[in-house]
Amino acid sequence: MFQLTDIEPNSSEFYFFLSYGVIIFLQIFMCCWFGNEVEVKSNNIAYAVYECDWINFSETTKKDLIFFVMKAQRPVKLSALNLVYLSLETFMRIMKSSWSIFALLNQVASDE
Structure with a gap:
């Protein structure tokens, strides 16, 4: 998703990265939803x-x-590789971590 901020909107590459991000989001959400x-x-x-x-x-x-x-x-409880249990709480932790990493990358890129 960070790459979306670096490319021109309404280009084919933009829509590719956008659809890829949405699909990954839905896959993670579905696994966590059904685990819950x-x-x-x-x-x-x-x-x-x-x-x-x-x-x-x-x-x-x-x-x-x-x-x-x-x-x-x-x-x-369903688990992923016996590391984390799949639940809505896990999904929210993944989303919070992803947003934190995105904000960090965005700040580093804007400072350059």
Whole structure:
């Protein structure tokens, strides 16, 4: 995106870099959005089991549900290479860092 500030607007190169930046932004956002959705849905598993008609289940099914709920106490989280968890918080950190780097590059380029 920094290169967008250095080229002439309305040129083919400008639109190329603009579309490239938007596509990268959307790819990162989609991964983080669905990672966040997986975490939110997995947090609701215990509530969903409790709200089902578990009273009328057989004893073996009730034991299986207890085991299932105990396993569901820790939410499922998607990670990227086991380094960071994909969530909307991660997306916002990426955007803040990107903006900081862009501002730094822009300031350095304007000082020259």
